[in-house]
Amino acid sequence: MRRSRHKTRVPKRLALKPLDEVYRARAIPPGTARYWSWLFAARTAKDPLVGIYSLMAEWRAVVDPATDAAVAQIKLAWWRDELARLSAGIPAHPITRYLAQWSMTSAQIAPLQRSIDAASAQVLGAPLERGADLPSHADAMYGVPLRVAVVLAGQPLSSSAQACTAALAVGEYLARTLADYRRECRGGRVPFPVDELLAAGIDNDDLAADTPPPQLQAYLESLRQQAVLQFATAETVLAAPERSSLRHLSVLACLGSRHVDDGISPASSRFRWSDLYHAWKVARRAANAP
Numbered sequence: 112m113r114r115s116r117h118k119t120r121v122p123k124r125l126a127l128k129p130l131d132e133v134y135r136a137r138a139i140p141p142g143t144a145r146y147w148s149w150l151f152a153a154r155t156a157k158d159p160l161v162g163i164y165s166l167m168a169e170w171r172a173v174v175d176p177a178t179d180a181a182v183a184q185i186k187l188a189w190w191r192d193e194l195a196r197l198s199a200g201i202p203a204h205p206i207t208r209y210l211a212q213w214s215m216t217s218a219q220i221a222p223l224q225r226s227i228d229a230a231s232a233q234v235l236g237a238p239l240e241r242g243a244d245l246p247s248h249a250d251a252m253y254g255v256p257l258r259v260a261v262v263l264a265g266q267p268l269s270s271s272a273q274a275c276t277a278a279l280a281v282g283e284y285l286a287r288t289l290a291d292y293r294r295e296c297r298g299g300r301v302p303f304p305v306d307e308l309l310a311a312g313i314d315n316d317d318l319a320a321d322t323p324p325p326q327l328q329a330y331l332e333s334l335r336q337q338a339v340l341q342f343a344t345a346e347t348v349l350a351a352p353e354r355s356s357l358r359h360l361s362v363l364a365c366l367g368s369r370h371v372d373d374g375i376s377p378a379s380s381r382f383r384w385s386d387l388y389h390a391w392k393v394a395r396r397a398a399n400a401p
Contacts, residue, residue, distance in 0.1 A: 127158055130165060130209045137172075138164035142380040144366040147387065151394035152359035159263035160359060162210045163256045166223070169206065174230050176291075176298035183234040191227045194220055213263050223259060225251045233300070242304040246281050254280030257360070266357060271350040275360050278348065282341035282367050283377065285334050290376035292318060292331075303330075335371055342368035351400050358397035365393045 129135075138161055139146040149160050172178065173186045197207045198217045229251035239245055257276040262268055288295070288302045295302045296318040308314075311330045317323065323331060345364035349357060366386055370377060 127212050128209070130161055131205045134165045134168075134206055135161060137168040140380040142382040142386070144363055144370065144377065144386070146380075147366060147390035148359040148362040151362055151390050153264070153356045153398075156260070156264040156266075156356065156359055159213070159260045162206060163260040163263070165206045165209070167253070167256050170226065170230050174233050176294045176300065178234075180234055180236075184231065187227055187231050187234065191224065194223055194227070210263075215263070219259060219262055222255045226255050233302075236300040238301040239304040241306045245284065245304055246277065249280040249284035250277050252280065253283045261357065264356070266353070269350065269353060271348055272353060272357060272360075274348040275345045275357075275364075278341045278345035279360065279363055279367070282338045282345065282364070282371070285338035285341065286367060286371050286377050289331060289334055289338065289371070290378070303334075338371045339368050342371070354397040354400040358394045361393050361397045362390045365389055 130138075139149045145164050149157060149164065152160055170187075170190070173183045173190075178186075193202060193204055193207055196202050197211060197215065198220045200211065202208045202211050229248055232248070233252075239248060254276040257279065258268055258273065261272055261276070266272070292302050296315065301308070301315070301318070303313075303318075307330070308318075312326050313330060317327045320327075342364045346361055346368075349360060354361060366389065367377070369375075369385075369389065370379075
């Protein structure tokens with residue numbers, strides 16, 4: 112019996128229009144944890160990550176203490192409207208036009224409004240009243256966008272992926288706060304939970320001091336340990352069947368933990384051979400997970 116020469120044609124994915132290089136460079140600066148997570152990400156995750164990381168980079172710039180609070184609120188209000196335009200299929204910004212190529216649904220876009228709300232609260236200097244409030248705030252800032260990227264990559268948003276991104280979010284928030292708390296406080300913001308500061312006997316002058324007093328040093332060390340624990344949790348909770356397709360999350364967790372331990376700011380883009388090695392090692396192990 113002769114074999115049929117007819118082959119089933121697999122439809123090719125339409126080529127995406129690339130994101131403007133200016134936004135791409137801000138999203139994944141070489142040397143950063145985000146860059147390595149993108150470089151070693153699964154093929155289907157790379158393009159969505161560029162778009163989501165770009166959004167996060169734009170919002171981080173708005174939230175930075177160097178940005179005037181009134182200007183920041185105007186920009187965040189614009190972004191809130193822009194997400195509504197994205198839902199309606201008429202985005203104006205190059206980043207949202209890039210994301211629109213995935214035909215995002217309103218249900219996929221809506222969680223990002225929560226990220227805008229959290230950024231707005233931070234710009235206003237609204238303090239976290241309790242330590243119990245920190246995970247939710249951190250998740251809105253960092254966890255939600257990571258989960259949107261998972262969905263855009265065509266992966267189901269499993270409970271383990273949600274737990275992983277939630278832990279990553281707390282680790283990221285703590286790592287950035289440890290690196291930038293003095294700038295935040297001098298700009299009139301209190302990035303730490305108020306109840307924890309009161310319990311530790313820490314006041315505003317302590318937070319703004321060039322050299323942290325002993326009680327603040329002890330508190331900062333406890334936060335560093337919490338950040339390392341959260342990153343370690345993110346590495347372990349991701350289910351084995353998902354580790355290959357979501358290996359960028361494992362890279363973020365691994366490098367996040369190492370950077371906190373070494374006192375390296377998450378914003379640092381200095382090239383480190385050790386980051387390249389560990390990112391490759393983690394991604395390779397995840398790619399070969401059973």
